[in-house]
Amino acid sequence: MTAVLAVDIGGTTFAGAVIDGSGTIADHAEFPIGPDPTATLHHLVKVLVRPGLRGAGIGSAGPLDLADGTVSPINIPGWRDFPIVAEVSALLDGVPVALAGDAQCMALGEWWRGGHAEHARALLGIVVSTGIGGGLVLNGSVYLGPTGNAGHIGHITVDPAGQVCPCGATGCVETIASGPAMTRWALANGWRPETADARPDAKALxxxxxxxxxxxxxxxARAADALATALLTTAALCDVDTVVVGGGVAAAGDTLLDQLRTAIAARTGMPFLGRLRVESTGLGRHAGLYGAAALALTGN
Ligand SMILES: [Zn+2]
Structure with a gap:
């Protein structure tokens, strides 16, 4: 069966998999980025490459430039306008290479392999981690936008009088609901990790x-309220019927999801928003790899 190479460019590790058209993972590898990210990328591809690959899909931390096939992940300072599409294509003898954002791939992977294809006409995937990313799958296709940056839900303003965000705007949801933002606020408001030697991170929180x-x-509760604002804003705009939440903060337990559902229920206005499903990822990090494979398989 036709197989493609899926690559996930994260903030701390690069992951890859060979995935066929039925969504079966034939091989998988993951490496820490290390001091030379380009060398790590080459190594990852060389470990996984095999004859007959039809193409490759890449999900990358952003920002990215679809037209140029370049990425500039914030956590990889050595890569600015890095021509990742050309690099991977060259390593694979010129096969077609598709590129999208990591959260866009997460959303597409959840739609394809997370059990949402049957019911979700408009799926929003969000990743709550050190930052907050998002992606939209509308009528079965991921919506990338003209530059490839659609779905930047972390930078929706939820508090115009709030903190300045590293992006330059004020009161982005990321300034309240990302893992570091939550722990910073909690520490400033009297939180001390109960386990004395625990790192004061989102997991301990x-x-x-x-x-x-x-x-x-x-x-x-504060983070869930901010996220609810961003989710309901997006849902009202795009008639979203399904939200899938992933990322390290969500993986730390049901706390975020429970509070998020409560905040959404308390604030839902328009009747069509009352049927919004909010679920946690069932695929974990593999969602991004499935989505990257789907990009390559469908030319999505
Ligand atoms: Zn921002």
Whole structure:
């Protein structure tokens, strides 16, 4: 069966897989980025390459430029306008290479392999981690936008009087609901990790929220409220019927999802928003690889 190479360019690791048209993973590899990201990319491709690959799909941390086939991931300073499409194509004897954002691939992967293809006409995937990313799958196709940056839900303004975001705007949802933003706020509001040697990160914060520690619970409630605003705004605009939440903060437990559903239920206005499904990812990090494969398989 036709197989393609899927590549996921993350903030700390590069992952890849050979995936066929039925969505079966034939081979998988993952490496820390290391000091030379280009060498790591070459190594990843060489480990996975095999005869007969029909193409490749890449999901990358952004920003990216679709027209030029370049990426400039914020966490990989050595790559600015890095020609990743040309690099990977050259390593694969010129096969077609498709590119999209990592969260766009996550959304597409969830739609294809996460059990949402039957019911979701408009799926929003969001990744809540050190940043907040998103992707839209509308009528079975991922919507990339003219430059490839559609779905940047982390930079929807939810508090115009809030903090300045690294992007330059004010009060982006990412300034409230990303993992680092949540822990920063919690620490400033009296949170101390219950386990003395625990790092004060989103995982420790989630554990303390589950135990009912008031500043930890409040940090999650505040983040969920901000995320609910961004999700409901997007859902109202695009008639979204399904939201899938992934990323490290979501993986830390049900705390975020529970609070998010509560915040959405309390704030839903238009009747069509009442049927919005909000679910956590069932695929984990593989969602991005499935989505990258789907890009390559469908030319999506
Ligand atoms: Zn921003």
């Amino acid at each position: 989630a554990a303390d929220a589950r135990r009912g520690d008031p500043p930890a619970v409040a940090a999650f």
